[in-house]
Amino acid sequence: MKNKPSKHIKEKISDYLELPKEIMLDLPQLILKGDKEIYIENCRGVAEYSTQLVRVNANNLTVNITGSNLNIKNIADTQITVYGKIKALEFKQ
Amino acid sequence: MFLIKVFNFLKGYVIIQIRGCYIERFINVCTHRNIYIWDTIRRSDNTLLLKISIKSFSKIRPVAKKTKTRVKILEKKGLPIIINKYRKRYLFFAGILCFLVFAFVSTQFIWTVEVPDNTEYVSKDEIMQAAFDSGLKVGVFKRNINEKDLQNQMLYKLDKLSWTWTYIKGTKAIIEVKEKTPKPQVVDNSVPCHIVAEKDAVVTTVRALNGFANVKPGDTVLRGDILISGTALSEVAGMRFVHASGEVYARTWAEKTADFPMYKITQTPTGKTKNYYTFNIWSKKIPLYFKKKSPFKNYYNVSNRKEPQLGKDNFIGISIDIDKYIEIVNEKTPLTYEQTLNYAENELRKELLKNAGENAVLEDLNISVGQKDEEIITVTATAQFNEQIGIQTPVDMTENTENISE
Numbered sequence: 315m316k317n318k319p320s321k322h323i324k325e326k327i328s329d330y331l332e333l334p335k336e337i338m339l340d341l342p343q344l345i346l347k348g349d350k351e352i353y354i355e356n357c358r359g360v361a362e363y364s365t366q367l368v369r370v371n372a373n374n375l376t377v378n379i380t381g382s383n384l385n386i387k388n389i390a391d392t393q394i395t396v397y398g399k400i401k402a403l404e405f406k407q
Numbered sequence: 408m409f410l411i412k413v414f415n416f417l418k419g420y421v422i423i424q425i426r427g428c429y430i431e432r433f434i435n436v437c438t439h440r441n442i443y444i445w446d447t448i449r450r451s452d453n454t455l456l457l458k459i460s461i462k463s464f465s466k467i468r469p470v471a472k473k474t475k476t477r478v479k480i481l482e483k484k485g486l487p488i489i490i491n492k493y494r495k496r497y498l499f500f501a502g503i504l505c506f507l508v509f510a511f512v513s514t515q516f517i518w519t520v521e522v523p524d525n526t527e528y529v530s531k532d533e534i535m536q537a538a539f540d541s542g543l544k545v546g547v548f549k550r551n552i553n554e555k556d557l558q559n560q561m562l563y564k565l566d567k568l569s570w571t572w573t574y575i576k577g578t579k580a581i582i583e584v585k586e587k588t589p590k591p592q593v594v595d596n597s598v599p600c601h602i603v604a605e606k607d608a609v610v611t612t613v614r615a616l617n618g619f620a621n622v623k624p625g626d627t628v629l630r631g632d633i634l635i636s637g638t639a640l641s642e643v644a645g646m647r648f649v650h651a652s653g654e655v656y657a658r659t660w661a662e663k664t665a666d667f668p669m670y671k672i673t674q675t676p677t678g679k680t681k682n683y684y685t686f687n688i689w690s691k692k693i694p695l696y697f698k699k700k701s702p703f704k705n706y707y708n709v710s711n712r713k714e715p716q717l718g719k720d721n722f723i724g725i726s727i728d729i730d731k732y733i734e735i736v737n738e739k740t741p742l743t744y745e746q747t748l749n750y751a752e753n754e755l756r757k758e759l760l761k762n763a764g765e766n767a768v769l770e771d772l773n774i775s776v777g778q779k780d781e782e783i784i785t786v787t788a789t790a791q792f793n794e795q796i797g798i799q800t801p802v803d804m805t806e807n808t809e810n811i812s813e
Contacts (some may be wrong), residue, residue, distance in 0.1 A: 386444070388446070389438055
């Protein structure tokens with residue numbers, strides 16, 4: 315409960331000073347290349363991995379990538395690139 | 408990215424198969440332990456293919472144990488694997504090393520000497536010889552050549568040169584020269600001389616610049632006749648000697664007879680060829696055949712040379728000479744009488760012009776057919792030229808003094 319107001323403040327500050335949010339709020343940064351490839355930075359590992367669904371943990375968020383023929387192009391400590399035919403992206407708190 | 412692929416290839420990687428229920432966990436543990444994974448392919452619910460570098464493969468065993476998955480190597484790829492595979496082929500590596508050494512050593516010598524061929528007063532051979540004498544020859548060690556010294560020596564040896572420049576480009580030594588302009592000929596006017604006819608002719612014009620004209624247009628002269636005299640007997644001054652000069656133009660004739668066949672031979676290659684190869688190594692010839700003999704009756708041959716080079720201008724002293732024999736068929740095409748005559752006229756005109764003097768002008772050409780055969784005709788061409796026939800000859804002094812004493 316204590317964390318919540320501080321986050322608001324952080325968001326406000328970053329809004330006000332135009333600082334990058336992904337650093338201030340520790341949010342994942344996603345780069346999509348059409349429906350072929352997605353690059354996620356600042357993530358915390360793979361929660362689920364199949365050719366139809368890849369779930370990636372990113373702090374408070376979970377990114378669900380659905381599609382077909384999904385595979386991981388490369389994966390390192392805080393970043394992951396998934397390629398295949400992406401149909402949908404979904405964010406869950 | 409291509410560069411990353413190249414990097415991975417150089418470092419070497421393995422394609423492994425992971426089997427187990429906790430594949431996501433396996434991936435997460437790997438990433439936490441700084442094991443880089445790429446190009447994963449999900450085969451089925453409990454199998455995964457992935458690529459991993461050779462170096463981090465050793466770290467995978469504890470991870471597999473922790474996540475209860477089984478690891479199987481499917482393929483090993485990359486440069487370290489290839490090197491490892493051929494590790495025991497000593498001769499192979501020795502061969503590579505030998506080749507590198509050979510290439511390096513053979514590029515340290517001069518294999519070709521290039522000489523300009525547009526020189527006017529100095530022949531190519533002379534320059535070649537001078538360069539040879541100065542120490543620039545095929546097969547000489549490159550480092551031993553002192554270019555400056557060589558240039559000086561060349562200049563010293565060849566008087567006709569005013570400037571030389573030698574430089575080495577790869578295994579090629581290039582010589583550049585600048586020639587001296589020769590001294591102009593000084594006419595010695597003090598020596599008395601006649602202008603004498605060079606050949607039998609009929610005089611057309613006489614242009615005496617100095618001396619006394621002995622002939623007039625229309626005169627027939629024989630070879631050796633004095634055209635413009637350098638001596639004159641004057642009643643007042645006695646015998647006078649001058650240096651005669653001038654030009655005498657006269658009509659001359661030349662004749663040429665030749666047989667001409669009434670057919671034309673055309674040569675067409677049949678397509679059959681035979682090659683003979685000669686291997687040249689460091690200017691030594693090694694024939695790659697036993698006996699060089701044309702396998703065809705009618706043939707012509709073409710020879711060319713192939714020189715492998717290491718980069719530009721780095722001829723390594725090895726070349727292959729190819730002597731190609733090409734079979735041909737001679738075909739007779741009959742010509743009409745007019746065609747043969749036309750051909751004969753052209754040929755004879757060419758021949759006559761070649762034999763005539765440099766400044767001769769062809770005035771007339773007469774063609775007459777001597778003998779006519781079924782296949783061969785004999786053609787005679789008579790050419791009339793107009794040319795300068797006077798040449799300077801010194802006056803024979805003894806003869807003239809005798810005249811005076813008389």
